[in-house]
Amino acid sequence: MSSSVRSLVRHGSALSLLTLVSRVLGLVREMTKAALLGTSALSDAFSVAFLIPNLFRRLFAEGSISVAFIPTFKEYLLENDQGKIREFLSSICTFLTFFVTLAVMAGILFTPLLVPIFGIEEFDETVWLTRLMFPFLAFISLAAFFQGILNSVRIFTPSGLAPILLNLVTILCAYGLSPFTANPARAMAVGILLGGFLEAAIQFPFVLKMGFRFSFTGLKRAMRNPGTQAVLKLIGPTIIGMAAYQLNDLVSTALAGNAGEGVVSSLQYSLRLQELILGIFAVSIGTVLLPDLAEDAKTACWERYNQRLLSAMDIIALITIPVTFFSLAQGETLVRLLFQTRSFDEESVRLTRAAFTFHIPGLFFIALNRILAPAFYAQSDSKSPTLAGLLSFGVNMILAAILAGPLQGAGIALALSLAGAVNTALLLFFLRRNPHIAVGTVLRSVLGYALKVALFSAIAVAPVLWVSPRLRTAFSGSGRLAAQGIPLGVSLVIFTAVGLFLLVITGDKQVGAIIRMFRKGGSS
Template structure:
C-alpha cells in the first residue's frame, strides 16, 4: 500500500514538472522501454519460472544443489540482461527514431534526440531491477515478503527526491528523474540482499556452460520462453499502447492512466497474486489438488468482490480523481481531460486484468506455460489491431479501449 501511494506521488511529481508536453512524452517513452524488458526478463518471466523450481529444491533439502541452481540462474540472468542493456544503450538513437515513426500523425511533434539521451541513461536500470527481482524470487520462495515490499518503496523515494533536490544539476527535469531511476534501482537490489544472506541462500557467478548444464536451470529456461508471452501479455500490450500513443501525442496521458489502473491493481490484486504463486507451487509439488483449487477460488472471489465496485467508482469519478492527483504545474486542464478520457476506457478492462493476475499463477504453479502463452499471443494481436484502428480517430482513448478489449480476450481464453 505504501509503495503504491508513493508511486502515485512519483507520478504526480512527474506530471507537475513535465506535463503532457514534448519533455513528458520523451520521458514516458524512454522510461517504458527498459521497463518492458524488466517485466519480460525479471519480474514477469525469470522470477515466475524461478519460484516453482526453487520450491522443488527447497522441498528436497539439498543445500548444495540449491546453491548450484541459484548460481546458474543468477549467471544466465546477468549475461542475458547485460547483453540487452548494452544493445539498448548502443541502439538508443534507432529506438527513439522508431518511436518517432510508429503511428506518427502529421500534426504531432516528438523529440527523438531527448528520448535517445534518456534511453541511454535509464537502460542500466534493467540490470539493477533484474537483480532485485532475482533476490525477490529467492525470498518469496522462502515465504519472506517484507524486504521485497520495501524495495519499491525505496525506489519511489529515490525517484521523487533526486529530481527535487538535484534537478538543476542535470539540465532538465526528465534527466534528473532518469538519474533518480538509477539510484532507485540500486536501492531496490541492496535492501533485499541482507535478508537473502540471513536466510542462508548462497549463489555465485559461474561459467555460462556450467550454468546451462544445471538441470534446474534447464527447467527454468524451458518455462521462461513461453512465459515471456504468457505472463507478460499485459505488459506487452502496454508497450504497444505507449508506442502508438507517442504517435498521437498521448504517451504521457495514457501512461498516467495506466499508472492509476496499476495503483488499483497493486493495492488489491498484485499482493494476492504474489503470495498465491509460491503457495500454489508448494501445493502442486506435494500433489495437494483439493486445497490447490480451493485456494485459487477463494483468491479469485476476493479479487472480484473488490475490483468490480472499485472499477465503477473509478469510471464515475475519473475527472475528479485525475484533477486531484495531477492538476498542478505543467499539468493543465487539457492534460486532465486527456488523461481522464484514457482512464475511462482503461477502467473498462480492470476486472479482466485483475482476473488475469490471479489465473496466471495457477498455470505457472503447475508448470504449464503453454496455455497462458496462447492466450497472451491472441490478446497481443487483438490489442495491436484494435489500437491501430482506433488511435487515429480516438487518440489516447482508442489505445486505452484496445488494451481493455485485449485483456478481456486474454481472460476469456
C-alpha cells in the same frame, strides 16, 4: 472456503500495506512528473525513455522469476539438498548476470534505432534519457532474483520495501537535482537509476540472513545445471508471450505518439491510477498465491489448490468491481486532485480523463489475469498463458489500430480493456485441460459473486452521483485540495458505507471471513 480467505489475507496483508505505500509514492512520482513536465513533449520523452528498459525488465526480471524460477526453486526446497540448492542459485545468478549485461550493452548501443518508432518530437533527449536509464535493467533483474528466493520461502516484506525506495528516491531526485540538470526529466532519470540499485541492495541482506549462499560459476556449467535447464524450458514460451506483451506496449505507445502531443503521457497517468489499485491487491495476492499453489500442485493437493484459487478470485471481485464503479463516477475529480498543477492544464485533464474512463473497466479482468496466470505457473505450465497472451495481443493491436484514430488515447485504453477480457476467457478455457481443477464450479461461483458485487456497487454509487456535483459546487471557490479532495472524500465514505452495509446484511462470505480474522487478531 473462509480458511483460504484468512490465509490469503493474513499472508498478503503486510505485503498489501507495503504495496499501498509504494503505489501511493508511485502516484506521487507521477504527480511530480505532472507538476514538472505536464503532458509536454519532454514528458513524452521521459515516458518513452523509461518504457524501453522496462520492456526488457519484464522479460528478464518479473515475468521470468514468477513463471519459471519460483516453481523450480520450490522443488529444490522440498528436496532439501543444500548442495544442490547452492549450485542451482549460482547457476541462475551467473546466467542472469551474463545475459542481462549483454542486453544493457545492446540497448545502449541501439537506442537511436528504437526511439524513432514512437514519433517523439524530442528525439535527442529521448535517446539521452534512455541510455542513462538502461542500466536500471541490470539492477532490477538482480532485485527480481532476490525477490524470487525470498518469496519461495514466504518472505514478502523486503520485496514490498524495494519499490518504495525506487519511488522515494525518484521523487527526491526530481526536486533535489532539477536545479543542477539540463531539465527535470534528467533529474528523474538519475532517481530511477539509483532507485533500481537500492531495490536490489535492500533485499540481498535478507537472502543472506536466510542462509542462501551462491556465487558466479562458469557459463557452460551454469547452462548445464538441471535447474537452469528446467527454468529455461519454462521461460522459452514465456519469453515469446512476454515479448508479444511488450510489443503490445511498444505498438500502443507508438500509436499514441502519433495520435498527438501529450497522448503518451496521458495514457501513462491514467495507467498509474489503474495500477494503484491493481498493484495493492491483485499483485500482492498473486505474489502470495504462487508459492502456495506451486506446493499444492507438486504435492497433488488439488482440493486445497481449488479453494485457494476460488478464494483469490472472489477477493479480486470484491475489490476491483466496487473500485471500477466508484472510479467511473469520480474519474475527473481524481485526475484533477492528483495531477492538475503547474504544467498539467485543462487539456491534460481532458486527455487523462478520457483514457481513464476506458482503462478502468478492464481492471477486473487484468486483476483476474494476475491470479489465473500463477495457477498455470504453479503447474510448471508456461505455454497456456503464453498462447492466451499472444491471442489477446492480436486482439489488442487490431482494436488499438482501429480506435486510435477516432478516439486517440481513449481508443487505445479501450482496446487494452477488451483484450484483457479476452485474455481472462482464454485462461479459464485453457485451465479446463487439467481434470483436477474444477473450473466450471469455480467460474459459476465467481460469476455469481461478481454479479452480486456489481449490483451492490451500482446501488452504492447512486447517492454518490447525486451528492458529488452539489459538493463540488459548494467547494468550488476553495483551493484544489479542498475543492476536489473534500467532495471525493465524502463521496468515498458514502459509497463505502452503503456497499459494506449491503454486504454485511446479506452475510457476504468473504467479508465475514475477513471480519472474523481481524477479531481474532490475525492469529488464526
